[in-house]
Amino acid sequence: MRDFSYLRAASVDAARQAAALPGAMLLAGGTTLIDLAKCGVAEPETLVDITHLKGLNGIEVSERSAIIGALAKMGHVADHADIKSRFPAVSEALWQAASAQIRNMATIGGNLMQRTRCPYFRDPANFPACNKREPGSGCSAIGGVTKGHAVLGTSDACIAMYPGDLAVALVAFDAVVHLGQSQVPVDDFFLLPGTTPDREHAIEPGEMITAIEIPGSASARRSTYLKIRDRQSYEFAAASAAVGIEFEADGRTIRDLRVALGGVATKPWRARAVEDALKGKVLEPDAVRAASLLAVEGATDHGANHYKIELAPRVVARAILKMGETA
Amino acid sequence: MTKIPVYLDINGHHHELQLEPRVTLLDALRDRLGLTGTKKGCDHGQCGACTVHVDGERVLACLTLAAQAQGRTVTTIEGLAREGEMHPVQAAFLEQDAFQCGYCTPGQIMSAVACIREGHAGSDEEIREYMAGNLCRCGAYPHIVAAVRQAAQEVAS
Numbered sequence: 241m242r243d244f245s246y247l248r249a250a251s252v253d254a255a256r257q258a259a260a261l262p263g264a265m266l267l268a269g270g271t272t273l274i275d276l277a278k279c280g281v282a283e284p285e286t287l288v289d290i291t292h293l294k295g296l297n298g299i300e301v302s303e304r305s306a307i308i309g310a311l312a313k314m315g316h317v318a319d320h321a322d323i324k325s326r327f328p329a330v331s332e333a334l335w336q337a338a339s340a341q342i343r344n345m346a347t348i349g350g351n352l353m354q355r356t357r358c359p360y361f362r363d364p365a366n367f368p369a370c371n372k373r374e375p376g377s378g379c380s381a382i383g384g385v386t387k388g389h390a391v392l393g394t395s396d397a398c399i400a401m402y403p404g405d406l407a408v409a410l411v412a413f414d415a416v417v418h419l420g421q422s423q424v425p426v427d428d429f430f431l432l433p434g435t436t437p438d439r440e441h442a443i444e445p446g447e448m449i450t451a452i453e454i455p456g457s458a459s460a461r462r463s464t465y466l467k468i469r470d471r472q473s474y475e476f477a478a479a480s481a482a483v484g485i486e487f488e489a490d491g492r493t494i495r496d497l498r499v500a501l502g503g504v505a506t507k508p509w510r511a512r513a514v515e516d517a518l519k520g521k522v523l524e525p526d527a528v529r530a531a532s533l534l535a536v537e538g539a540t541d542h543g544a545n546h547y548k549i550e551l552a553p554r555v556v557a558r559a560i561l562k563m564g565e566t567a
Numbered sequence: 568m569t570k571i572p573v574y575l576d577i578n579g580h581h582h583e584l585q586l587e588p589r590v591t592l593l594d595a596l597r598d599r600l601g602l603t604g605t606k607k608g609c610d611h612g613q614c615g616a617c618t619v620h621v622d623g624e625r626v627l628a629c630l631t632l633a634a635q636a637q638g639r640t641v642t643t644i645e646g647l648a649r650e651g652e653m654h655p656v657q658a659a660f661l662e663q664d665a666f667q668c669g670y671c672t673p674g675q676i677m678s679a680v681a682c683i684r685e686g687h688a689g690s691d692e693e694i695r696e697y698m699a700g701n702l703c704r705c706g707a708y709p710h711i712v713a714a715v716r717q718a719a720q721e722v723a724s
Contacts, residue, residue: 246571246588246634267635274591274630275611287588289635315624319685339700340687341678342612344624345631473699 260446310349398437459484477503578646615701
């Protein structure tokens with residue numbers, strides 16, 4: 241790991257200013273950044289440690305919304321009683337992510353800034369070509385081993401998968417990222433690779449995530465995060481789904497439905513086509529399975545990741561039906 | 568890079584070190600302070616061998632900069648025993664034969680102590696989920712689960 245200088249920011253403003261300088265990066269839990277520095281992917285000249293800033297780790301839940309401070313730890317949010325009761329999909333996405341140790345370190349803001357786990361991206365010594373690391377250098381994954389790569393939202397420049405869980409739940413429930421005074425919908429915060437896969441987030445130097453806000457809703461209250469993976473725990477998703485549902489008074493007709501996918505796309509993937517196909521309909525297994533196929537509309541595989549195109553709709557359908565059972 | 572002073576509170580003892588900012592808590596513990604009970608496995612946050620407690624919570628020393636731990640309270644496996652008495656989790660690991668080669672054991676024990684304290688050791692299934700961040704290459708998992716279960720019951724009684 242290349243050495244760097246280290247400073248502790250005294251305030252949010254000081255952190256923003258320090259991190260805006262060339263070569264500087266914000267350091268929170270460090271679970272991505274220190275790892276990538278050891279891989280030779282991140283080469284910061286200065287790390288601006290924000291973990292000691294006060295007032296950024298609150299978790300405020302009301303009827304209207306949940307506002308979670310950027311420095312709240314993943315594990316604390318997962319275990320928070322009001323998050324569990326009003327936003328179960330958020331809690332479930334968090335506790336099924338990483339390990340208990342990492343969840344005690346990783347912050348909510350840092351979680352949104354998590355980088356891809358694409359093995360080619362993480363290995364510059366053996367794979368110099370990576371458009372995400374070095375724009376214009378090519379993509380080592382295309383034509384390589386693609387079992388863990390995306391089938392949705394890819395481009396000719398990059399097929400790296402977005403690996404996170406939390407943001408999948410956030411995008412399903414229209415959460416908003418607070419960058420100090422300005423706010424960005426989570427769906428817009430994550431960028432498609434297109435021709436600029438090096439740019440993953442709608443955040444500029446000098447900006448810093450201060451909180452995320454999740455609007456409260458009936459569908460958020462009746463929600464789940466279903467994560468399917470190669471091993472039962474401590475693994476990234478082969479495919480996952482955040483699903484929330486609200487029924488009409490009859491308890492059968494779907495008034496509101498939220499569906500987002502993880503483990504299959506280059507960003508947290510809202511599946512509005514599935515939602516639109518089922519809203520206003522009576523929840524019925526065959527209709528749910530048929531509509532769930534719309535989750536992978538436009539998907540393209542690169543060989544070994546083909547299974548995701550079959551798996552994702554099944555995960556979506558199972559999650560929707562599970563939420564229906566509790567009607 | 569210029570070294571910086573780093574003050575660390577480890578197992579109730581204060582240490583003042585001069586470190587390059589890039590030095591992890593793990594390397595500071597092992598190479599500078601001789602506290603080699605905390606193990607370096609993968610050094611990438613994937614195996615849990617380096618698990619220590621910072622302000623009472625289990626974290627990975629390999630992904631924590633030593634400088635970040637300044638002002639925090641750090642506990643390592645060496646700080647677990649009290650007045651020569653093994654911690655109940657240490658005793659349970661011995662009793663249940665919860666290791667083979669022993670390399671992952673300090674991390675397993677530090678993780679188990681926190682797992683029980685967090686209230687995540689209520690069933691074997693929950694123990695397996697919340698101990699998933701600690702890999703054991705020898706595959707001693709059934710005995711590890713038994714040790715955590717035993718220690719959790721002892722703590723509760």
